[in-house]
Amino acid sequence: MKEKNKILNYAQDLGALIALILLVIGISCVSPEFRTWNNFLSLLRQSSINGLIAFGMTCVILTDAIDLSVGSVLALSTALCAGMIVNGVPVGLAMLLALVIGVLLGCVSGVLVTKGRLQPFIATLITMTVYRGLTMIFTNGKPISNLGDSFTLKVVGKGNFYHIPIPVILLLLIFIGFYILLQKTTFGRAIYATGSNAKCAKLAGINIHKTKIIAYAISGFMAALSGLILLSRLGSAQPTLGDGYELDAIAAVALGGTSMSGGRGKIYGTLVGVLIIAVLNNGLNILGVSSYYQDVIKGLVILVAVLSDRKR
Template sequence: MIIVMALASDAFLTPENGWNILRQISVNLCLSIGMTLIILSGGIDLSGGAILALAGAVAAGLMKNGIGIPAIDVLLQFTLAGAIVGAVVVGMVLGWFNGFVITKFRIPPFVATLGMLSIARGLTMLWTGGFPITGLGEGFGFIGTGTFMGIPMPVWIASLLVTAFVVITKKTRFGRHLYAVGGNERAALLTGLRVNRVKIWVYTLGGALAGVAGVLVTARLDSAQPNAGMGYELDAIAAVVIGGTSLSGGRGSIMGTVLGCLIIGVLNNGLFLLDVSPFWQQVIKGMVILIAVAIDKASPRNRSD
């Protein structure tokens, strides 16, 4: 794909475009890491883009306006760090709620997260009043557009998260339990694993990572858009599946997801440089997802016959 894009566009194989691709996939990578954990556990999350939007709006609102408490005539102001923590906490709470509903009430993940998608979108509109929150300052904008040692900040953040979750999934007890639950939930339960706790943690981490992605999007645009993140869960699921993570759970890796994000990023970037219609881009990405799932299902390890 890189060879085809390079031959089709002179602007593709340039250092500037290379950094641009890495910067663009950073947001998707944050979401996709959380999606990988969830799919490894045998679940799915359709609310990532909506949680991203709400978390970004909360960070922007806290940074610019703070929180007023009319009953005691107090206005709480937030620093940059406080606003970021607030956004991540919002993501964690919504992710925890997803996990709680799925484990406590036995609601299928597809249905539970679809409901959360609507809830988070509605809360975003209520928080913003349907209007963008702009003018967030240079400090906040540096997170999305600044560089450190010549490397864009979003790339640093995504790289640190990748490193952390590679270690978590490969070298910790939680990682082993995660693969066990996704591979065979009933067997994991019979061996004494706390399956529900693992699932709740997985969705909580997914929500927190969506919160980080929301901060990156908001900082890059210097604006919290009420409709931010629409369709982002599509790219995240696509990256995870293309990266080799099985939709049936128990098989896959974070590094595979990184490769999937790079494929999606190169595809998006190349189609943009070739001036392909955004509508056709959606068609092509949808076809890529279908092909990836078909290959996954055709794998001998996933065939029941």
């Protein structure tokens, strides 16, 4: 009986990876265009934005919280960065300040959840709305362009290293960093403990509030970093940038097997979830499936993932 349970646990843990492999094989059989090297590189480049945001979201969800503000954090930090560049601030400094802004904006959500004792959904819904409004005010509802031809800015989103896109390399390096953070450090154990049982974690000497605020700060940092990649790729800061990105990030975390009630999940599962969404989007586009049907299909896939989590 124990052996059977172990096999079932392994099957559940590897379910997302198996689903990804079957999905890739299935679409490859139907569409030869999908299995080309250039398409895979394009798929990975496109998935890097959602991947970076989803890594930060994983930290928040593991603490039994959620962050709806990541898309707005992305938009506001990117707009401020573009504004600084246009007004003569050196590109490198402007990008660094944008990352700091992302951290601060994430901390605001964390403080509202911990010190303000607001539900994470409500707190981040508030910050999502406020940050989006501030973005519209700062940009006056118009794109900020004419950012110059700085090599530093261009390489972040458009550069390649030995034919591999820089965003893909960043995604892999940051994935390794998150794996070490969550699996090999005291802070990582504090995140899992906070999400599993906050009261017991507090009795064990873990600062619950500090852990959650840092998790939100990490989420804000990753959103701002994703914004810089988009800024580089687009060459301008759009006021609607990042709209809806929080939903894709949450979907990737759920597909990767992280429990939405916190305390259980792996960062490699989130990476697999990101790839599942990217493969679905890319494959359905190649097959010419209407965007309306794509939303339905993605919704059903997420439903299956959440029901599987509930069963576990």
